[in-house]
Amino acid sequence: MGGKRLIFFLLILFLALMAAGCKVPAGKGEGEESLKLGLIPVEDNFPFFVAEQEGLFARAGLEVELVPFNSARDRDLALQAKSIDGEVADIVATALLRKGGTPVKIVSLTMGATPAEGRFALVTRPGSAVSRPEQLKGASVGISENTIIEYVADRLLQGAGVEPGSVQKVAVPQIPERLQLLLGGRLEAALLPDPFATLAEKKGGRVILDDTKINRNLSQVVLIFREETLKEKATAIKKLLQVYAEAAGLVSSHADKYRELFITRARIPAELKDTYLSPKFSPPQVPAKTEVADVQEWMVAKKLLPAAYSYEELVDPTFVPGGRENK
Structure with a gap:
């Protein structure tokens, strides 16, 4: 019996040493890659x-x-x-x-x-009489409130000499919905990223302000x-x-x-x-x-x-x- 106990003990010790040898080294946690x-x-x-x-x-x-x-x-x-x-x-x-x-x-x-990467544009509705930024005063402008969209809109307007508070901002978080409201004439203008800005142009909208045309990328x-x-x-x-x-x-x-x-x-x-x-x-x-x-x-x-x-x-x-x- 004593011999069997010794063999059993040695087997357990061998398995324990093997397990210790297979442990993941410090700093190489599972899923690190x-x-x-x-x-x-x-x-x-x-x-x-x-x-x-x-x-x-x-x-x-x-x-x-x-x-x-x-x-x-x-x-x-x-x-x-x-x-x-x-x-x-x-x-x-x-x-x-x-x-x-x-x-x-x-x-x-x-x-x-660079300014050429990632175009955002302020686009008017098809048939709009607005052709210059200053004509947007009092107009409805679709944005996504408290987001990068509104930041870009504000900075583009300010850069063109238009106070952001002088336009009527309309919160439309979903870009496809904002585009449809613009094309349907329910918004005078909207701030859109590409490819939606390009699509709005294709359907008759006019680009008033474009962040790829300025000297910084907003x-x-x-x-x-x-x-x-x-x-x-x-x-x-x-x-x-x-x-x-x-x-x-x-x-x-x-x-x-x-x-x-x-x-x-x-x-x-x-x-x-x-x-x-x-x-x-x-x-x-x-x-x-x-x-x-x-x-x-x-x-x-x-x-x-x-x-x-x-x-x-x-x-x-x-x-x-x-x-x-x-x-």
């Missing part, structure tokens, strides 16, 4: 769809799940609930998430490094993550940005190759499928301090924030090469 990213299927996010199709995530040793959302609200709620690790959003949404108790930070721009799109994810999955996020840079280059230099994917994944309206072109995308870089400050200045004036956050509270520049800042 996996990321769940919340996206709305629009042109802003197209490089991620290209990366998925071309197998670039897998080639980089990443498991990336692109989780689709139909609205920014649902996307943000998922991030707050920790159902996703990060999302593609904007500076307004980033500040509001932090204000609401979800500490997030921007790691890079995904669109808007509608910057950013990639954000919860702070805990930045710490736990830093390596994966750096790889993700490298993959994004490669995919952005493919889109910018071989747009025709991905046209069918662009039409379907970016939800391009049927009327534009043969003519509307994919935008170009710049390499990863963090937003400029001046842009982050200006958005927050607007938010404080709108009482969306009690005070502005510091740049360092909203942006982590360590994930892009050399901490490259957009100028």
Whole structure:
């Protein structure tokens, strides 16, 4: 019996040592190379769809799940609930998430490094007599209240010498509905992103103000993550940005190759499928301090924030090469 006990003890000891040897080393937690990213299927996010199709995530040793959302609200709620690790959003949404108790930070721009990227336009209804910005005083202008849409509208109007308070803002959160109200003549003008702005033009609308025609980009799109994810999955996020840079280059230099994917994944309206072109995308870089400050200045004036956050509270520049800042 004593011999059997010894053999049993040695077997248990051997199994324990084997288990200890198979433990994951510190800093290499399960799922470290996996990321769940919340996206709305629009042109802003197209490089991620290209990366998925071309197998670039897998080639980089990443498991990336692109989780689709139909609205920014649902996307943000998922991030707050920790159902996703990060999302593609904007500076307004980033500040509001932090204000609401979800500490997030921007790691890079995904669109808007140059004024030509990510067009927003103030478009009048078909048949409108309005042809100049100053004629919008007292007119109904469709926006999405307390969002990047309203920020862009206000800054475009101010840049044209029109006080935003002099127009009659009408809150229409859903972009397709805003477009239909404009085309139906129930709004005198509306602030629309592409491809909806282009579609409004095609149907007889007139572009009064266009943020690609000024010397700064108002509608910057950013990639954000919860702070805990930045710490736990830093390596994966750096790889993700490298993959994004490669995919952005493919889109910018071989747009025709991905046209069918662009039409379907970016939800391009049927009327534009043969003519509307994919935008170009710049390499990863963090937003400029001046842009982050200006958005927050607007938010404080709108009482969306009690005070502005510091740049360092909203942006982590360590994930892009050399901490490259957009100028």
